[in-house]
Structures are given as structure tokens and as C-alpha cells.
Amino acid sequence: MLIYILKRLGLALIVALTVSVIAFALLRASGDIATALAGEGATPESIAVIRQTYGLDRPIPVQYLSWLWDVARGDFGQSYFFRTDVAGLIFGKIGNTLILGAASLAIALALSIPLGVLAAIYSGSIIDRAVTMFSLMGQALPSFFLALALIMVFAINLRMFPASGADSWRNFVLPALTLGYYITPPFMRLVRAGMIDALNTDYVRTARAKGLPARRVVFKHALRNALVPVVGLVAVQLGLLMGGSVVVESIFALDGLGYLAYQSISYRDFPVLQGVVLLLSLAYVVLTLLSDIINAWLDPRLRAA
Amino acid sequence: MTAPLLSVRDLRVDLKTRIGTLHAVRGISFDVARGETLCIVGESGCGKSMTSLALMDLLPRVAKRSASGLTFDGQDMMRPRVAEKLRGRRMAMIFQEPMTALNPAFTIGDQMVEAYLFHVGGSRAAAVDRAAQMLEKVGIGSARSRLGQYPHQLSGGLRQRVMIAMALMTEPELLIADEPTTALDVTIQAQILRLLKDLQRELGLAIIFITHDLGLVSRIADRVVVMYAGAVVEEGSAAEIFEAPAHPYTCALIDCIPQPGKTERGAHLGTIPGVVPSLIGRQEGCAFRDRCALSEAVCARPVPVRGHGSHHWACIREVAA
Ligand SMILES: Nc1ncnc2c1ncn2[C@@H]1O[C@H](COP(=O)(O)OP(=O)(O)O)[C@@H](O)[C@H]1O
Numbered sequence: 116m117l118i119y120i121l122k123r124l125g126l127a128l129i130v131a132l133t134v135s136v137i138a139f140a141l142l143r144a145s146g147d148i149a150t151a152l153a154g155e156g157a158t159p160e161s162i163a164v165i166r167q168t169y170g171l172d173r174p175i176p177v178q179y180l181s182w183l184w185d186v187a188r189g190d191f192g193q194s195y196f197f198r199t200d201v202a203g204l205i206f207g208k209i210g211n212t213l214i215l216g217a218a219s220l221a222i223a224l225a226l227s228i229p230l231g232v233l234a235a236i237y238s239g240s241i242i243d244r245a246v247t248m249f250s251l252m253g254q255a256l257p258s259f260f261l262a263l264a265l266i267m268v269f270a271i272n273l274r275m276f277p278a279s280g281a282d283s284w285r286n287f288v289l290p291a292l293t294l295g296y297y298i299t300p301p302f303m304r305l306v307r308a309g310m311i312d313a314l315n316t317d318y319v320r321t322a323r324a325k326g327l328p329a330r331r332v333v334f335k336h337a338l339r340n341a342l343v344p345v346v347g348l349v350a351v352q353l354g355l356l357m358g359g360s361v362v363v364e365s366i367f368a369l370d371g372l373g374y375l376a377y378q379s380i381s382y383r384d385f386p387v388l389q390g391v392v393l394l395l396s397l398a399y400v401v402l403t404l405l406s407d408i409i410n411a412w413l414d415p416r417l418r419a420a
Numbered sequence: 421m422t423a424p425l426l427s428v429r430d431l432r433v434d435l436k437t438r439i440g441t442l443h444a445v446r447g448i449s450f451d452v453a454r455g456e457t458l459c460i461v462g463e464s465g466c467g468k469s470m471t472s473l474a475l476m477d478l479l480p481r482v483a484k485r486s487a488s489g490l491t492f493d494g495q496d497m498m499r500p501r502v503a504e505k506l507r508g509r510r511m512a513m514i515f516q517e518p519m520t521a522l523n524p525a526f527t528i529g530d531q532m533v534e535a536y537l538f539h540v541g542g543s544r545a546a547a548v549d550r551a552a553q554m555l556e557k558v559g560i561g562s563a564r565s566r567l568g569q570y571p572h573q574l575s576g577g578l579r580q581r582v583m584i585a586m587a588l589m590t591e592p593e594l595l596i597a598d599e600p601t602t603a604l605d606v607t608i609q610a611q612i613l614r615l616l617k618d619l620q621r622e623l624g625l626a627i628i629f630i631t632h633d634l635g636l637v638s639r640i641a642d643r644v645v646v647m648y649a650g651a652v653v654e655e656g657s658a659a660e661i662f663e664a665p666a667h668p669y670t671c672a673l674i675d676c677i678p679q680p681g682k683t684e685r686g687a688h689l690g691t692i693p694g695v696v697p698s699l700i701g702r703q704e705g706c707a708f709r710d711r712c713a714l715s716e717a718v719c720a721r722p723v724p725v726r727g728h729g730s731h732h733w734a735c736i737r738e739v740a741a
């Protein structure tokens with residue numbers, strides 16, 4: 116198990132370094148940094164001073180290494196637009212996005228696991244079709260449409276939850292529902308397919324032959340194995356979650372990382388964009404690593420690999 | 421005459437398929453006495469697995485069973501939930517594929533004790549003791565440490581021993597073994613057969629042993645049921661079947677057994693020419709007639725069951741072929 120984790124860790128490190136090269140290149144490719152930092156109407160002299168101050172006249176590999184060293188110490192550079200530390204900007208907003216992401220994921224899993232199991236047990240029946248319909252709708256419906264519908268019903272008519280802001284947990288309910296439902300379909304499909312496979316396996320037949328009650332057969336023997344690919348999907352779906360959070364955070368004016376990414380793109384604020392991309396990619400790498408470890412725990416055969 | 425442990429009368433299994441109803445089992449009847457080994461033998465696809473799954477009420481959803489009588493120790497197993505209550509406790513089953521029959525996600529020990537705890541109860545420690553004891557009984561050394569292992573850490577032969585040990589945890593009276601040695605190599609096969617016979621003697625276990633290999637049958641059977649295309653074509657004691665086979669299909673199968681001394685090394689073993697008829701739709705007359713060397717025009721009409729004592733066969737011919 117330890118060797119397995121070390122191997123995965125090594126792999127994660129390689130991926131993280133690759134990501135850092137790409138993020139570094141992103142900023143260099145966006146145009147001349149010194150000009151951008153100097154602001155509009157700056158003289159060639161002041162631009163030259165900035166170039167020297169920030170070491171932008173050094174060879175690219177040296178610049179990369181010194182940038183990597185800065186990033187490792189939490190220094191992500193200066194925002195062109197907000198004129199502040201990128202790091203401070205990001206860490207001020209990351210909490211909201213984490214809460215939104217975790218809540219959405221929890222909602223997606225809470226919806227997709229029972230529904231997927233139900234659809235698998237009654238596969239081909241009307242229950243299966245209804246569940247599949249419900250999940251297809253999550254995919255077909257644009258998330259802004261659901262967001263607006265939820266705002267209409269729960270914020271304007273029923274006045275149960277606020278439509279915007281990030282002041283209390285109540286602000287997160289509608290965005291998390293929107294985002295959670297948006298990422299439910301792939302989970303639902305995976306749970307359903309995994310459960311249909313698992314219910315047809317020899318070991319489930321063995322469990323039934325042992326005279327175990329149906330509940331135990333479904334939830335212990337079948338579900339445990341059906342969940343293995345779901346854990347992997349959580350990491351993969353994080354991309355979708357991040358993309359979705361840009362839209363959802365913008366609609367609900369939830370001041371998080373997704374909203375910041377949206378702003379940095381529209382203001383061509385590349386250092387901020389670089390920081391967000393780097394952070395999200397690293398989060399992705401860490402989550403993949405975690406899901407590998409959880410998978411190894413769920414499926415003992417992987418531990419030997 | 422004591423009452424049989426298991427009594428099967430006119431058992432049928434029908435499967436819904438896209439091209440029509442497949443009659444996998446076509447009204448078969450047999451009894452199993454306590455402590456005896458009944459072998460069900462026939463070519464692949466003749467309905468042996470469907471029969472065993474129907475007895476355990478474990479048929480896939482597309483399959484439906486019916487019977488005019490199906491009793492275990494006098495209890496009517498066609499009534500809802502009766503088979504469910506008996507299986508895993510008083511009747512157990514092991515399968516052909518030891519590599520996939522155990523759950524990869526749980527330890528051997530966990531899988532062995534869970535049904536025992538559910539059916540018998542008691543403390544977990546006591547159940548674990550019993551599991552270790554059963555592993556030793558099926559010839560697995562260092563049983564305690566095996567309990568903590570996962571299925572993928574064991575060879576096929578060991579897994580089948582684990583399956584047997586697990587099936588016998590609750591001291592069942594009947595063990596259904598569906599081709600339990602087919603996936604194993606010959607040496608392991610012989611060990612497992614000997615193990616089953618030893619356990620049977622020790623525990624007074626009745627065994628339904630299902631195989632396509634008549635050679636195995638001659639080594640372990642007390643009585644034999646020969647199936648062809650979903651129906652029983654001949655039934656009798658092992659001596660009757662091997663010394664005086666009456667049905668042409670049984671004779672053809674026996675010709676396929678390699679005989680020590682008689683069959684030359686490397687000689688082509690006889691296979692029965694022709695193909696098994698489709699199981700979709702009803703069959704009028706003898707299902708074997710397209711492949712039977714002795715068939716006559718009357719064989720296309722319903723065939724009588726002949727025989728005496730414990731020996732019966734379904735053929736137009738009165739005497740052994
Ligand atoms: N799930 C299924 N759907 C359709 N036909 C099946 C299914 N399972 C088995 N059959 C058919 O039922 C017949 C009997 O199968 P089975 O009992 O498994 O045979 P055996 O165990 O004797 O090899 C075969 O003709 C097989 O093709």
C-alpha cells in the first residue's frame with residue numbers, strides 16, 4: 116500500500132511540474148509583461164526599469180525557476196487590474212468556492228447514489244425511465260435556466276433563500292442546488308451502470324446463494340464495487356464543477372474563485388488567471404491522488420499494482 | 421422408504437428472449453435422498469445450470485420457473501420466500517468459476533462469517549473460530565492468516581476450497597455443486613472431488629453434482645440423471661447407467677469417456693456428431709432423433725418412458741441399445 120501511494124505521489128509531482136510549465140508559458144505568451152505592468156501611457160524608460168526590477172530581461176529558464184520558487188513560497192505576482200497581490204486576492208475568495216464545490220458535490224452524490232441504485236435494481240422499468248429522464252434533464256437544462264427558476268421560486272416568491280451574496284449558509288443553498296444538479300447526470304449514469312454490472316456478477320449470486328437479505332446484497336456486495344469508478348469520476352468532474360462554478364457564481368454574485376476567473380478573463384488580467392489556473396490544476400492533481408488512494412482502499416486488487 | 425430430502429416434479433424453466441420463449445428446462449423430475457450424491461450430466465447448454473438455479477430460486481430475472489412439486493424436507497419451495505429462507509442455511513451452492521464467485525472487495529474471513537452470523541447468530545469471534553475450523557477441514561493450512569486475505573491473493577483451487585468451506589459453515593443438508601471443477605486443472609480437480617466425498621461422509625451431506633463430464637460422474641455418483649435439451653432422457657443408479665445404459669444418448673456419452681488401458685494415448689475421443697436442437701418453442705417427439713443412429717419414424721411422435729425399479733429412460737426402444 117505504501118509503495119502504491121509513493122508511486123502515485125511521484126506521478127502527481129510530475130503532473131504538477133508539467134502544469135506549472137504550462138501556467139508559466141500562459142503568462143509569457145499573453146504579451147509583454149513589463150508593458151502590461153507599467154500600465155497605459157508608460158514611457159519606454161519606465162518599462163525598461165520595470166523589466167529590470169522584475170528580472171524579465173533574464174533567460175527564460177532562469178525566469179521559470181525563480182518564478183517557481185516564488186510560487187512555492189506563495190507569491191503569485193501582481194494583478195494588472197486590481198493592483199494587489201494575486202495570492203491575497205485568490206485566498207480571499209477560495210473559501211466561498213470550496214464551500215460551493217463541496218456542497219454541490221454532496222448534493223450530486225446524495226442524488227445520484229440512491230437514484231442510480233434504484234434505476235439499476237428496476238432497470239428497464241418505469242422507475243428506471245423516470246430516473247433517467249430526471250438525470251437527462253439536469254444535462255439538457257442550461258444551468259443559468261435552473262438558477263433563474265430557483266431564484267424565481269425560492270428567492271422571489273417564497274423568500275426562503277437569498278438570490279445573491281455570500282454572507283451566510285443560506286446564500287449557498289440555491290447555487291449549490293444548481294451546480295449539484297448540473298453535475299448529477301454523469302454520476303447517476305455511472306452508479307446505475309456500475310450497479311447493473313455488479314448485480315449481474317458471480318459474487319452477487321454467491322451472496323444471494325448464502326441467503327443474505329436483499330438489502331445486504333445490494334448495499335454491501337454490489338454497491339461497494341459499483342462505487343470504485345465513482346470515486347475516480349469525482350476527480351474528473353472537478354473540471355466540470357469549476358467550469359460550472361464560473362457561471363453559477365456569476366449569476367448568484369457569489370464572490371468566489373470562479374467569479375474571479377471570469378473577471379480576470381474579461382479584464383485580460385493574466386497574472387490572476389495564471390494563479391487561478393495553477394491553483395485549480397494543483398487541486399485537481401491532489402484530488403486525483405486522493406481518489407487513487409481511496410480506490411485502493413475500496414478495491415484491494417489495486418493495492419498490488 | 422424414508423422420504424427424500426429434495427423432491428422435484430415436472431420442473432420447468434422458461435426464458436423470455438427476443439426471438440421467442442426458450443424452454444431451458446422441460447418438465448424434469450428427480451429425488452435426492454439424504455447423504456447421497458446425485459449427478460446431473462449432459463452436454464453444455466442442456467439446462468443443468470438453469471435447473472440448479474431454479475432449485476435455489478436464484479434464476480436471472482428473464483427466467484421463470486414452474487413445477488407441479490418442489491419440496492425440501494417436506495417444505496413447499498414453490499411458495500414465495502421458502503427457498504430464500506432455506507438457501508445458505510440448509511441448502512448451499514458452489515459454482516463453476518471460483519475466480520469470480522468471491523467478492524474482490526472483502527476478505528475471505530468477512531465473506532465466510534457474514535451468512536453464518538445472519539443465519540446462526542452468536543458472537544463474531546465464535547464465527548471467526550468456526551471459519552478457521554472450516555478452512556482447516558477443507559485442507560487449507562494456516563487458516564487464521566488466510567481469513568485476513570483477499571480473494572485475489574488465492575489460487576483458483578484454493579478459492580474453490582474457500583467456497584466449499586463457506587458453503588458448509590451452516591452445516592447444510594444439501595450442497596449443489598454446478599461444475600465445481602471444470603475451471604480447475606486435473607490434479608486440483610481430483611483433490612476437490614476427494615474433498616467433497618470425504619466431507620459428505622463426515623457430514624452426511626447430500627450432493628447434487630452437476631457436470632458435462634461423464635468421467636467425473638463414474639468416480640463420485642450414487643445415482644445419475646442424464647439430461648438432453650432440457651429434459652431427462654435417462655435416470656438410474658451409477659451401476660445401471662455405466663453397466664447397462666439404455667438410452668442411445670447415454671451410450672454415446674459413455675463412448676466419449678477415455679478408458680484407461682482401452683483408449684490409446686492421443687486417440688481422438690469420440691464426439692457425438694450433429695447439433696443440439698433449438699430450445700426455442702416446443703419439441704414434439706424425441707429431441708435426440710437428429711443425432712441418433714437408431715432413430716425411426718415413430719421417434720418424431722411423443723416417446724414413452726420405459727424402465728423398471730430405479731432405472732428409467734425415454735426412448736422407443738425397450739432394451740439397452
Ligand atoms: N440469460 C440467458 N438468456 C437467454 N438464454 C439463456 C440464458 N442463460 C442460459 N440460456 C440458455 O438456456 C439454456 C440452458 O442453459 P444452462 O442451464 O446454462 O446450460 P448448462 O448449464 O447445461 O450448460 C442454454 O440453451 C442457454 O443458451
Ligand code: SF4
Pocket residue numbers: 667668669706707708709710712713714715716719723734735736737
Ligand atoms: S426415441 Fe428414437 S431417436 Fe430418440 S433416442 Fe430412442 S431411438 Fe433414438
Ligand SMILES: [Mg+2]
Pocket residue numbers: 468469598599
Ligand atoms: Mg452450466
